[in-house]
Amino acid sequence: MATPIHGIALRTVRHNERNDILTLYTAESGRMSVIVSAGTSAASRRRRALTMPLSLVECVVMDRPGRNLNPIRDLRPTLPLPGLHTDPRRMSVAMFTAETLWHILPEGDADKSLWRFLADAVTFLDATPDSVANFHLALLMGIGHYLGIAPDTASYRPGRIFDMAGGRFLDTPPTAHGHWLEAGDAAALHSLQRITLTNSHLFEMTRAERQRALDLTLQYYSMHYAPLSRLKSLDILRNVTL
Template identity: 45%
Template sequence: MNLHFIALKATKHSDSQIILTAYSRELGRVAFALPAGTGKSAARMRALTMPLSLVECASDPRPGREILPMRQVVQSIPLVELHSDPFKQMIAMFVAEVLAAVLQSGGADEGMYEFLEAAVRILDGADSRQTANFHICFLYNLGRRLGIEPDVSTYTQGSLFDMEDGTWRMTAPLHRRYLGEEASLLAWRLSRMTFANMHRFRFNRMERNAILDGILEYFSIHYVSMRRLHSLDILRSLL
């Protein structure tokens, strides 16, 4: 069976084996066994399966088999800048770590796969202004695909964003998970961000990190905890 997948993370399983977690078009979340070591074959395999690599391979999935073998491994789409630009590499590591946390279970979702593949290709070809906001745009649109997008129809001027309800309201809720007026306006503006216009949104480092914190907290409330992302601190230092 041929599988098309997006590489997410590699974990050392033993001295001779690495487990690659990936998201495939055909099966959803999958795990592959890769050779560890310093030989040419192992080095080539690691190069082909860097975070967010778009890969095609042959495999033999069977009921009850949790870790799949892989052979005839090739890049399905070459990603030149994603694997050579240090900034894009860091964003790829962050996005892959988020996806590994979010895409925990469930079968194939071709719509999700196509969204992810398109996003990876956009990141690979993005210029510096687009790259700076890519992770913000990606996370917002990922939330939309996961069904946790805030109800933007509830926004009115001067309203406050309730993080727990995912709505805007004119009075502060009894809990503390809500944004002030200025941040609430910004949260509404994010709903208008797309990959095509993300370069038009201008933020400084402090604003960009505050937005990122808010989105990750929202994911933690509504989907899965984002509080243990190892790549987050490094990403903050680069933005």
């Protein structure tokens, strides 16, 4: 059966001498992996260019019963993203974002609202004339709402600590675990909940403040998903963007 899909490219790895495995987050099926031809031909090089991190693509999956990985055909870009693939800052943000999404987006049914949020974020990153230094922070804050782990901002009061496991602001540290933020970091995390893609360039931060905000956010996601402290693209992001 041939199934048309629309996806966001997250990662490509070599499968064997002839094929690569491409992981996409799709509007129709959520996260999925497919087989694409590898090699050194002009067509193979074009396919690799089409599947750079966060590329928006559409193709047809050739579903074959009993197989976890299926081939695709008619791969093409949904939308050209010239800024995303030529500007070093945007490229570093795209690499980090794609790798992070590969770790945190769960397998399972499609979530068209999340897919639309991510697709709109990609086009924003490509086209915005404003600074993208805070883009990754805004994206992670936004995704938290779709994944059900957004901090409970209603529980915030000045001076409270933040329970990383429970996602709530508390008067006293939790006794069941030691994963919590002091009041100063808790206040910074609370302020960050106001950031969006469109206002992210208005959040003025020093380099140290931005790095600390990212570290706290990754710690929080690591409490609820796979550890994110060893992302390969993190050093590139810090050197180029932060």
